[in-house]
Amino acid sequence: MDRPGEKLRKIRERLKLTYRDVEQASQEVARRRGSAEFLIPLSRLADIENAGKVPSLFRLYTLCVVYRLDLHEVLSWYGVPVEQMSSDTLHIQLDETHPLPAKPPRAAPVPVSAPPDLDLNQTTFWGKVPLDFLNGLHLKPHRYGLVGLEDWSMFPILRPGSLVLIDEGRRKIARNGWNSEFDRPIYFFEHREGFSCGWCTLDGDRLLVQPHPASEKNPTLFRFPEEIDVIGQVTGVAMLLEPNKRRSPRVSGSTTKTTS
Numbered sequence: 001m002d003r004p005g006e007k008l009r010k011i012r013e014r015l016k017l018t019y020r021d022v023e024q025a026s027q028e029v030a031r032r033r034g035s036a037e038f039l040i041p042l043s044r045l046a047d048i049e050n051a052g053k054v055p056s057l058f059r060l061y062t063l064c065v066v067y068r069l070d071l072h073e074v075l076s077w078y079g080v081p082v083e084q085m086s087s088d089t090l091h092i093q094l095d096e097t098h099p100l101p102a103k104p105p106r107a108a109p110v111p112v113s114a115p116p117d118l119d120l121n122q123t124t125f126w127g128k129v130p131l132d133f134l135n136g137l138h139l140k141p142h143r144y145g146l147v148g149l150e151d152w153s154m155f156p157i158l159r160p161g162s163l164v165l166i167d168e169g170r171r172k173i174a175r176n177g178w179n180s181e182f183d184r185p186i187y188f189f190e191h192r193e194g195f196s197c198g199w200c201t202l203d204g205d206r207l208l209v210q211p212h213p214a215s216e217k218n219p220t221l222f223r224f225p226e227e228i229d230v231i232g233q234v235t236g237v238a239m240l241l242e243p244n245k246r247r248s249p250r251v252s253g254s255t256t257k258t259t260s
Contacts, residue, residue, distance in 0.1 A: 004077040009049040011067050019045050025066045026059075038062045054078060093161070095150040097195045099143055099188070099231065141169045143232070145188050147197060147239075153211035154186065154197050158237060164188065164197065165236030173202040173230065181212070186234040191227060197234060 026040040037058035047053035207224035211217040222228040
């Protein structure tokens with residue numbers, strides 16, 4: 001198989017571009033981007049093609065612009081598995097609740113075709129299905145978030161480590177319309193201490209984020225919208241049902257904590 005540099009050389013030659021042409025084109029990219037990092041001198045292009053030198057991110061961007069290449073594909077030539085980024089992200093566990101990237105990699109695996117007789121109203125076993133299958137269910141304005149491994153605030157409704165689906169189109173705080181804790185809207189928030197999930201109550205410019213009572217955590221009061229942003233409403237969840245073990249004592253008490 002061709003080395004990355006050889007592939008780039010063949011593409012350049014196919015486009016009938018000389019080293020000088022590429023250098024001049026890179027000058028235009030550098031001018032437009034306002035940075036000399038995007039510039040590709042003649043000697044550097046020769047090293048990339050013939051000596052196996054790995055271009056910087058800026059120069060790789062320039063080459064993709066000049067050669068009309070897909071950046072993710074070229075990264076894969078250099079051994080960067082962009083299509084595995086979502087999978088690797090889920091294997092790196094963090095204690096803090098956080099959102100996932102808004103846009104999955106362009107080279108993400110395409111889900112297999114659904115069986116023609118698939119009825120989503122019925123319980124179905126479909127073997128291994130890529131997470132991107134959800135993208136076919138009219139979920140364009142959605143993002144994903146992960147409940148931190150040490151975030152017990154919505155336990156047992158949301159276990160630590162849960163993958164949540166966030167509807168960014170539902171940012172308005174509901175004041176009523178639920179009959180039980182399972183129906184009450186859960187929101188995903190961003191504030192100066194990070195991210196969190198919870199129920200909430202809005203009173204004027206005060207937003208009270210309320211954890212589940214079983215978590216034994218205190219509600220937190222924020223000035224809204226100065227101190228907290230509503231990313232969206234949690235509309236779906238995937239979580240393991242294995243027992244979770246807490247690595248630290250639970251916070252007791254029921255007083256309200258107010259940020260300063």
